Amino acid sequence: MRFKTIEFENYRCFINGRLELDEVDGKNINLILGPNGGGKTEMLFAFWWTLYEFDFSRLRGKENTPYALNSDLYKELEQGKVGDVKSCSVILEFEHLNIRYRVKKEITYRKTEKQIRQEEYQEFSYYNNNGELSLPIRDDREIDRRINRIIPKAILDGIIFDGERMQKLSSADEKSKKAIQGVINDITNVELIENCITVFRDIRRELNSSISKLANQTKQKNLEDIIGQISADDNIIENDAALIRDKSERLEIVNSRIAEISEELKSIEGARTLELQRENEKRDVENNNKLLDEYYKNFSASLKEAYLLNTNKLQEDVENIIQQIDVPAGLTVEAVRSVLGRPSCICGREIGPEQVKALNELIISLPPDNINSTLAEMLRQTSDKVRDVKSRCKENYKYITNCETKIKDAKDRIASISSQILSFNEKEAQDLESENTSLHNEKLQLNFDINRLKQEHDSTVHERDDLIIQRDNIGKNNEETNRLNSQLHYVEKCLNAFEIIKEQNKAKALTVINEKLENAYELLSEDAELGNALHIVQDDEEKKYQMIVYLKKNAELLYDKWKSSGVYDDYLYDGLSDEQVWEQAIIECADSNSTGQSKMNTLAFAKAILDYSNEQKETEGLEIQKEYPFLIDAPFSDIAGDNLVKAATELHNFSGQILLMIDEDKTYPSVKPYISSNINKIYRLKKQADQNVTSIEVEE
Amino acid sequence: MMKMNSSNGIEEILTGLEMSDREKQIFKASIKEVKAAQISDDVDAKGSIFEMIREEFK
Numbered sequence: 001m002r003f004k005t006i007e008f009e010n011y012r013c014f015i016n017g018r019l020e021l022d023e024v025d026g027k028n029i030n031l032i033l034g035p036n037g038g039g040k041t042e043m044l045f046a047f048w049w050t051l052y053e054f055d056f057s058r059l060r061g062k063e064n065t066p067y068a069l070n071s072d073l074y075k076e077l078e079q080g081k082v083g084d085v086k087s088c089s090v091i092l093e094f095e096h097l098n099i100r101y102r103v104k105k106e107i108t109y110r111k112t113e114k115q116i117r118q119e120e121y122q123e124f125s126y127y128n129n130n131g132e133l134s135l136p137i138r139d140d141r142e143i144d145r146r147i148n149r150i151i152p153k154a155i156l157d158g159i160i161f162d163g164e165r166m167q168k169l170s171s172a173d174e175k176s177k178k179a180i181q182g183v184i185n186d187i188t189n190v191e192l193i194e195n196c197i198t199v200f201r202d203i204r205r206e207l208n209s210s211i212s213k214l215a216n217q218t219k220q221k222n223l224e225d226i227i228g229q230i231s232a233d234d235n236i237i238e239n240d241a242a243l244i245r246d247k248s249e250r251l252e253i254v255n256s257r258i259a260e261i262s263e264e265l266k267s268i269e270g271a272r273t274l275e276l277q278r279e280n281e282k283r284d285v286e287n288n289n290k291l292l293d294e295y296y297k298n299f300s301a302s303l304k305e306a307y308l309l310n311t312n313k314l315q316e317d318v319e320n321i322i323q324q325i326d327v328p329a330g331l332t333v334e335a336v337r338s339v340l341g342r343p344s345c346i347c348g349r350e351i352g353p354e355q356v357k358a359l360n361e362l363i364i365s366l367p368p369d370n371i372n373s374t375l376a377e378m379l380r381q382t383s384d385k386v387r388d389v390k391s392r393c394k395e396n397y398k399y400i401t402n403c404e405t406k407i408k409d410a411k412d413r414i415a416s417i418s419s420q421i422l423s424f425n426e427k428e429a430q431d432l433e434s435e436n437t438s439l440h441n442e443k444l445q446l447n448f449d450i451n452r453l454k455q456e457h458d459s460t461v462h463e464r465d466d467l468i469i470q471r472d473n474i475g476k477n478n479e480e481t482n483r484l485n486s487q488l489h490y491v492e493k494c495l496n497a498f499e500i501i502k503e504q505n506k507a508k509a510l511t512v513i514n515e516k517l518e519n520a521y522e523l524l525s526e527d528a529e530l531g532n533a534l535h536i537v538q539d540d541e542e543k544k545y546q547m548i549v550y551l552k553k554n555a556e557l558l559y560d561k562w563k564s565s566g567v568y569d570d571y572l573y574d575g576l577s578d579e580q581v582w583e584q585a586i587i588e589c590a591d592s593n594s595t596g597q598s599k600m601n602t603l604a605f606a607k608a609i610l611d612y613s614n615e616q617k618e619t620e621g622l623e624i625q626k627e628y629p630f631l632i633d634a635p636f637s638d639i640a641g642d643n644l645v646k647a648a649t650e651l652h653n654f655s656g657q658i659l660l661m662i663d664e665d666k667t668y669p670s671v672k673p674y675i676s677s678n679i680n681k682i683y684r685l686k687k688q689a690d691q692n693v694t695s696i697e698v699e700e
Numbered sequence: 701m702m703k704m705n706s707s708n709g710i711e712e713i714l715t716g717l718e719m720s721d722r723e724k725q726i727f728k729a730s731i732k733e734v735k736a737a738q739i740s741d742d743v744d745a746k747g748s749i750f751e752m753i754r755e756e757f758k
Binding site: 097149191192195196199200202203206483486487490491493494496497500501504 | 710713714717718719723726727730731734735737738739745746749750753754756757758
């Protein structure tokens, strides 16, 4: 299968434009060059949208609008008048088994009083031998059926990749596992077996009807009733099986969505807790700021008396002076005056004018009474005050430092918390919680319905089997009935065989795909040289279809250890096969991936399934050789060194048709030497300034 | 180290279901008819298969 052309009109950022995707002289890479946000991913998923439904919210971070119409035109429509109409379309042509097909998808947007209504329209046609286009098929189910025959929906998960999908496919989430499962189911052509089952069921229905008519003709009322009942039971069994299948599929989707929501809710809950912590920390900062103001005030008050801290020298001087003018305790002015009032000294000597003069000079030179003790007291008080000021200053400084440290720590913690908090919208979180509740209710209901249907199915099968025994007994003597019964018996054996083959085929195919995956990984990834390998889980129920990278040596050591320690025998005793024990060892040794490694894993996966689909199978005609194109956007970003060289060099071997989209400035120069010899055409996407419009130019 | 699952081929499955060689042939031919119908709208797989079964069990 090859894409031939794609043509746009008002679709997303492409107002118009057309790509011719031929290959010439074995050059199988058509290259789309464009800047970031230039529309490469939009173009990639246009293929998906035209063939099937596409959820535009998957283009998160790109042009985030949920409609196919160009967003500028949509805005114009919103601002226009009631009755205004705008439309967008994509026409995709592809070739399969020498027939060229054409799929057109168009959406018309009409402004009404309340909203903008959209009407979707799809048509499918093909060119006959004369190059004339057939009348288009417009029935949605028929179109789906026809497209699905050529390029099944789930296979798109394995052949169309943007950077984000490349990175995610090897993660352990349910969505990725489901995508891998879908690709493997479709690539192993389960559809053919399903179609065989449908045909044989139709035949069984007709045979039952014939037997019933025969019984009616021969008036064997009893036999007719039994056969009628068998036929009715067959219908119930088929309907129940279909309902169980539908509900189980829905249950898988519900479970997958619940798992996704649970992860998102966990993040939101985490963000809420962190938000609470951040608020507490902010309150702490606020309180500490208040305290800090208080401490600064106290510190400032202490500083007013801080001049005292510089009075040590003065105090020493005063102390010295006090010591120098040390006056005996009784030598006061009063005492000298009393001596002057006396005629003679107590020693009997007369007090003459010289003594009087000396005594008067003494009076003048004597310090005031008690000066020593007063000064000493003042000195002591000053000294106490200095100690007090010093201690207060020290204490306040300590408080301030502590407080500032606390504030800084809290601010650091706030910054750290802020970097961990993922932004979330409370309204969206509530919507998510409400969706979660309704999904859980739906899950309960689905489980209930499935159990009820299974019981009904099993009991009807039991009843029908009993009726078949009765019918066979009654009809033994009827030759025609016998003949029809033989045919019916054979048809039932065939149906049984198809069911067994379907299950075995899927398991066998996964083994082959795993071998191809290991080979592709060895070819592409430099980590393979370090002993790493890649594996898709086959048997472990919980991890089935998960892509795991592991160190081979470690898995082998663990496997050998299990063998020597008896763990291996325990596994066998539990019913595991040798292959399943080996897989357990792989699971135990699973390693984590960097973004670049994840991309290499996805490239290896894509190569493995493309190799598988393109290979002639030895499955006795049950699988058809299918060759799919490979569409990939930004495969080389996050990849460097040998990985980049290997991936770029090997890319043209992935498929007969490759549509590669890369950034012209950042990536193209580094991969050009490895891909240029296989490039057929180069298209350039040019984004127009201030408009959501990208033009497509072909390099001649 | 990786080993292939030892699952049965179609032949073994059909033998296990006690089909004769002729029945096995019809079964395999039926698959071819359905495959042809899957590729082309002009093939009536059900009609052809039914005819083969009628012919075998007449």
